[in-house]
Amino acid sequence: MENDTRTEPPETAGERETLTGFLDYFRATVVMKAGGLSDADGVRRLVPSLTTVSGLVQHLTDIERFWFQDRIDGQQGVPTRWSAEDPGGAFRVSEEDSLSEIIEDYEAACRQSREVLRRYEMEERCRGGDGGQSVRWVLVHMIEETGRHCGHLDILRELLDGSIGD
Numbered sequence: 001m002e003n004d005t006r007t008e009p010p011e012t013a014g015e016r017e018t019l020t021g022f023l024d025y026f027r028a029t030v031v032m033k034a035g036g037l038s039d040a041d042g043v044r045r046l047v048p049s050l051t052t053v054s055g056l057v058q059h060l061t062d063i064e065r066f067w068f069q070d071r072i073d074g075q076q077g078v079p080t081r082w083s084a085e086d087p088g089g090a091f092r093v094s095e096e097d098s099l100s101e102i103i104e105d106y107e108a109a110c111r112q113s114r115e116v117l118r119r120y121e122m123e124e125r126c127r128g129g130d131g132g133q134s135v136r137w138v139l140v141h142m143i144e145e146t147g148r149h150c151g152h153l154d155i156l157r158e159l160l161d162g163s164i165g166d
Helices: 015-034 039-043 053-072 099-118 135-161
Strands: none
Touching: 015 053, 015 099, 015 135, 039 053, 039 099, 053 099, 053 135
């Protein structure tokens, strides 16, 4: 596994800094856990589902764009790889997919998410969807979603090359 360059979330900070600190920590964990693997290891299926390292990172990329660009910002036509006809589409990868390119796309999506977030207050309602969620809700949801998938990446990485660690 690549060197750990993650920044720990702040121990004493306001709500926004604390939530974004944890989300950024988990985002960096995704990159660290996926980094340094071969493209073949990235698409290797170790469980019966479509869950692979590349698929998880690709899924998280779509989730970043969906929640920040589509939901918070209300942007139209934000692309996702899943659909009603193919709900697992975000996890679908092939041997031709480059893990490093998938990671780069994830990092770009995270940068875009940070830019969107800078324009909104925590209590504001999302502009997309039905407007039912607040920005705060999205941040908490993204911490949960990203953290959960970091656990999946932990297990897959250990099965692939024996690497362990948080």
